Amino acid sequence: MSIFRRVVNTFSRSKLHQEIDAEIQSHVEMRMADSIAAGMSPEEARRDALIRFGNRVVMRERITAADAATVLDAFGRDLRYAARQLRRSPAFTATALITLIVGIGANVVVFSVLNALVLRPLDLPQPTGLYNVVHQQPAYDNHSYPDYVDFRSKNSTFTDMAAYRIDMAGLSRTDAAYKCWYYKVSGNYFDMLGVQPEHGRLFHASDEHGPNSAPYIVLSHDFWRRHFDSDPRIVDATVDINKHPFTVVGVAPAGFHGPDLFFWPDFWMPIVDSPDPEDTNFLSNRGSHNLWILGKLNPGVTPQQATDNLTAIAQELARQNPADDGLSARLVKPGLMGDMFGDPARSFLAGVMLLAFLVLLAACANLASLFAARTADRSRELAIRLAIGSSRWNVVRQLLSEAVLLSVLGGALGTFFSTILLNGLTRWQPFPEFPIHVTVSPDPKVFLVALLLSIASGVLCGLVPMRQIWATDSAQVMKSGGGAAIVLRRFTLRDLLLGIQITLCTLLVTASLVALRGMQRSLHARLGFHPQGVILAETDLHMGGHSGASIMPVRKRMLEEVGRIPGVTSVGIIDETPLGTGGSTSPVYREGTSDFRMSNSAFGARFFSISPGYLQAAGTRLLGGRDFTWHDDAKAPNVAIVNETFAQRMAGNTSALGLRFALGEKYSYEIVGVVENGKYESLTETPWPAMFFPLEQNPDSDTSLVVRSPLPTAEIVPELRRTLAQIDPSLPFVFHSWPDALAFVLFPARVATAALGVMGLLAAMLAVTGVFGMAMYVVSKRMKELGIRVALGAQAVQLMRSALSRPLILLLSGSSAGLLLGVMASQLLAQIVYQATPRDPLLFAAVLTTMAVLGLVAICIPAQRALRIDPAGLLREE
């Protein structure tokens, strides 16, 4: 009740005052009437009545002292006063605001990304209890279809389990053809995720009747809108996928794009069906690990219980099937393609979040020293306020209101700018050929974090000058006029703050330079091929309706025709280029192995199929033996070319040429050549065994033409396109230069470098403003002293030394400390960027140079100001 009334009073403050006045008035009148009745003169009676109340305003204040109104009113007054103070010193306000925008903006951006990728639940109707089932080994995510079926039917901890994989195909209608990315999913997929169709129907488990029994697709809302003009009549229409007829049974609801955060498929197809009939063999092959399992836990079951349950099933399967040897299960949070991107993304984001937080800390240190300096400047004003009776708490509250007002304003602006940036990021499609969107728009949680960060940094910075206020002796301050000169001799809190700030900034600059250097190194790392000067023309012959025996003649014709194009120096074919998006690994067995289970294999090796001439076109050096010829065909003995690591593992230091190895019971190969090591899946991988097979002995429909030519891309591509169209006009080709194609592999490193680079840049800005502010302040405080020195004949060098030695010492010690911390944080950095090692003399030099240059830039203007002191003018002023 009373609280309610207090709050009501807040809103009707003037009414309350009127009421109090009226009450006092009536009291006065009643006493006057009594006094007059007792014989006083009216004049006397009025004086007597009024005098009992004393000062009317003070009275009123005393009556309402207990109201919430008073507190809130004072707060409003503080805010208004704070705004006025800030308006009066625009330079200070602008510096502080920019600092805050940088600090809080960086955090909002990084937190939004973290929120979108890790914290926010999946954008599905029922996201709780969903987990991807992956293997125990990190980054080994995929299971085989038979294993999926067994996991699903034998477990007791999941409501249901669905399987899905990503594939690419050409979708064509009478008048148009599109290259599409799509999900192949088990029939129960939509039902498990609780999705309802926008139009038509979705397919269900009951539609599956063995391989190639369900030629249906469900279009994504976005694809339907873009290419079918949102026409509901598409339901039950037939489209061709890789030239095989499929029925469009329905359209998925808007916004539904499956469990992967980035990936926006064009349509969904039952996993039992395929546009290429022989492509359904994996359904019965336990060795083909090519799909993700997504499970929904039973209510009340913990992930640990489910893992134990699945592990038991995996062990049983491994006993029964040799191909399942070593099978294991682990649950991971879905959203980032199983664990493939999940772990690296999570640790990267955590690292960047930490760096962003350091930027904010540095910004706060900057701000705190600004506030401390400002408080010292205003010491006279504060002393006067204390002297005329303001309580110290009032003064602190005043300064705190200024700090919080500033920080909330800065936070709002920072959030505003980051929102623009994030919306841009959401619209950005990093790879035009992949349906990848990163939706990172901020949500209420982000805004809340921004507000909390703003207030926290405001309070933190505002409290720093508190000690100064408590120590203020008003009489002393007013006597000495400024009072700050004495403080300058000592090592102050401000110095400490600047030191901390420079340390943090150096740490960040170190981190960003480490990233840049790592990036530069990874660009110059030996890839095992030379991408410069190579154009790739990629296609899948299945999309042109070719299969089996008709594939090789088409490929041979392509090589012949393309080789005849003027300006083409060499050309070859590989099924999938190394460092591309595909690539497979197979266990390798020594000659004589009879028991082909996983644990008996010598090692795993990546494998590729190549045509004669590929090695030359790709620029891969042949270290020994021979390249393939067209005589290495299906009828000839099986041969292979292996890389150095493979040869070394197989033969030690002796020559591997002529040795034999096996991939399975019927698959025995002779090593006929050895090539240099390369990178096959990522730039960060350690040297890994790899083997190359002749195209004809390892048939596949994926075809990447590797065309080396000194001609510019723009000239060679139209020529290539025309030549290839003559061979088969229906084949969709993707043309790009090999360096461009590598962009996908380099993407994480690029993002990391960009993120760290921006952090470093922000830190550099903060360092400059910090040192600048400090040096400027010192010089302005000591104008008089410096003027006297000049008048007494001090040289420029002496002047500089006394004015700027302190900022320089701080810069030097802060930088060293930051560099030291950077070296100690190398483990963290190595997680984020490839080949990040701060133990690099060049890097040390670069960091120190950067900090020195930043210091010089920051000190330049204050130094000039100190040098330009006109002693005569200064002394006259005093």
Next chain:
Amino acid sequence: MARNDLQGTLDLLVLKTLSQMGELHGYGIVLHIQRASDELLSVEEGSLYPALHRMEMSGWIRSEWKVTDTNRKAKFYRLTPAGQKELQSAEKSFEQLVKGIRAILRYA
């Protein structure tokens, strides 16, 4: 231990006055206390009104604008049930205070 301060005593006087007189305005309270204590106690206006406002905020008393016998508008206060309870505990603690002071005076 009894809560004892001057404010508490003033509260007690005001609450007791209102419980005896039912409904009264500020000036009336001043006069009543003066008269009932045989002019021994006089409540100062400067303390009375802050106390009345505070007690009203605490929900012990309620106020209402009314017209007096002499046809003036005045704010009349009356006790609430919560005020009744507060009065009882204030009386009890005052008794203890008096007992305590008396004991000390006797000892000395």
